[in-house]
Amino acid sequence: MTYPIVTLTKFGLFRAQIYTILKRPYLVVGLVSYLMVALLILFYLNKAPSFTSDMEMVLPGTGSSNSVSLNDIGQVVSQTNTPFAGGGFNPRVNYKEMLSSRGVRERAATRLNLSIDELGKPKIVLTEQTSIITLLISASSKELAQAKAFALYESLQEELNTLRADEVLRRDQSIKQVLDQYRERMNITRNAIVDFQQRSIVVSTEQMNQLVNTLSGVKEKQLYIKAESTHLLQYINQLSEDLGVSPKLAGQAFTLQSDVEFRAYMTELKDSIVQLTEYSSRWGINHPKVKAQQKRLNFTRISINQRSNQIFGVNSTEIFNSLNLDLNPKRSELFADLIEAYAKHKAQDSMLNDLGRSAEHLSDQLKIYSREIVELERLQREFNMAEAIFTSAAARLEASKADVFASYPVLQMLTTPSYPVTQSSPKSIIAVIAGIAGFIFITFGLFILKQRRNLIQILLKKG
Numbered sequence: 071m072t073y074p075i076v077t078l079t080k081f082g083l084f085r086a087q088i089y090t091i092l093k094r095p096y097l098v099v100g101l102v103s104y105l106m107v108a109l110l111i112l113f114y115l116n117k118a119p120s121f122t123s124d125m126e127m128v129l130p131g132t133g134s135s136n137s138v139s140l141n142d143i144g145q146v147v148s149q150t151n152t153p154f155a156g157g158g159f160n161p162r163v164n165y166k167e168m169l170s171s172r173g174v175r176e177r178a179a180t181r182l183n184l185s186i187d188e189l190g191k192p193k194i195v196l197t198e199q200t201s202i203i204t205l206l207i208s209a210s211s212k213e214l215a216q217a218k219a220f221a222l223y224e225s226l227q228e229e230l231n232t233l234r235a236d237e238v239l240r241r242d243q244s245i246k247q248v249l250d251q252y253r254e255r256m257n258i259t260r261n262a263i264v265d266f267q268q269r270s271i272v273v274s275t276e277q278m279n280q281l282v283n284t285l286s287g288v289k290e291k292q293l294y295i296k297a298e299s300t301h302l303l304q305y306i307n308q309l310s311e312d313l314g315v316s317p318k319l320a321g322q323a324f325t326l327q328s329d330v331e332f333r334a335y336m337t338e339l340k341d342s343i344v345q346l347t348e349y350s351s352r353w354g355i356n357h358p359k360v361k362a363q364q365k366r367l368n369f370t371r372i373s374i375n376q377r378s379n380q381i382f383g384v385n386s387t388e389i390f391n392s393l394n395l396d397l398n399p400k401r402s403e404l405f406a407d408l409i410e411a412y413a414k415h416k417a418q419d420s421m422l423n424d425l426g427r428s429a430e431h432l433s434d435q436l437k438i439y440s441r442e443i444v445e446l447e448r449l450q451r452e453f454n455m456a457e458a459i460f461t462s463a464a465a466r467l468e469a470s471k472a473d474v475f476a477s478y479p480v481l482q483m484l485t486t487p488s489y490p491v492t493q494s495s496p497k498s499i500i501a502v503i504a505g506i507a508g509f510i511f512i513t514f515g516l517f518i519l520k521q522r523r524n525l526i527q528i529l530l531k532k533g
Contacts, residue, residue, distance in 0.1 A: 100516045107508035111501045121490040122208045123215035125223065128484040129161060129201040161479050162203055166194040169205060169222060174229050178221035182214075192222055202484060212490050219487030230481065234474045245467045252460040259453035266449055272442040275450070281439055285432040292425040299418040306411050342367035 168174055169192055179189040195204040205222060209215035267273040346363040353360055 100512060103512040104509065107505060107512065111505050111508075119493040119496070120208045120210065121212045121215045121493050122206055123212075123219040123487045123490055124204060124206045125219045125487040126484040127165075127203045127205065127223070128482050129165075129203075129479050130482070162196050162201065165203055165226070165481060166196060168229060169194050169203075169226055174222065174225045177228060178218070178225040181221045181225065182217055189218060189221075192218075203481075216487045216489050223483060223487070227481065230478050234478050237477055238474060242467065245463060249460065249463055249467070252456065252463055256453065256456040256460050259449065259456050263446070263449045263453055266446060270442045270446070272439055272446055275443060275447065278439050278443045281432060281436055285429065285436060288425055288429045288432060292422060292429060295418050295422055295425065299415060299422065302411055302415045302418065306415060309407065309411065338366075338370045338373075342370050 172186070175186050175189055175191070179186045182189065190208060193206040195206070196202075197204065205219060207215060207218045207222060209218055272278065342363060346360065346367055349357065349360040349363050355361075355364075
């Protein structure tokens, strides 16, 4: 019977202690708060260990520029600006959002045979005043954390390659549509040139240049021959004045002197005069031989007159006989020079007439060419412009294919994903600091609550 009484007594004491404690609420609140902090710390320390792998990526700080000069076409410039040249956006922020995007994380999770929730969301840190992007990702094991970082980096590169290829494709489609319009315009201008060439005399600007050069050459030759003809005419006039005979008469004299029949008559005349003189001095003028020789001389003179009149007209014999070409060889040479100079002068006059007709014809043709060349040059300029625009656009299209980093700059791995040596959580130091801080704040709070009346009275007195 003693044991139940003792039990009841102990139970009553316990109830009395609880009642005493409840009568002190600050103590209860403090104990409960301390207990909650302790439980939270124990819960944190009992979490599954987590390991964090980090890696750093960098964007290039400079752009590139290429210039290609195409002969007779133009110049093509391909330029990739530095990704930080524009102040409107920062590509690091774009890449940060892309690393956290669902598409990149799903591709990385698929690569590791994980769900997107199991992969988790990486922490991205942008270092100020640099082009460095730091990626941190946690996992339950060291190897998995490192693999997640690798997978995210490769997934981002694949996403960037996809976006670049899509941009190039869309840009190519747009430029090709424009190229078709440029090509059509170029074909129209080319056909216009062909139609004009079929309808006109001029088919190229080279014809105009050749015609101008030819006309200049004709006029230059015309001036030269005219000057030479003037000089030769002065020589002819002076020589004719010195010889006392015109070039025509000198030429006729030479023609007559070169006639075989006339020269035979002249030889006969000389022989007859010699014989007649000899016979007259020997026998007198009434001698039969003298008379016969006189008849021979008269017949020869009549024959000479008839031959000269037959060739050049009446009374030409006396004129040609007065020239005495056979008796004066020097005079004969001057006659020859006079005749030759006169022939050259006539040839030059004929050539001047031909050149004048040629120059007049070329001038008329040049007027026609001048009217048509203006239209041809206008059509050629339109074609050259259309061709230059087309070839420049085509060159820009080819250059843009090489410039794949214009919108999405290249991203390089600065440091490989780290292999975590120590776990990132839970950490004992964090638990200790959190516990001490919790106990300090709870104690300080309880002290303020307990002393609130005294504090209020002090403040009221000061007020």
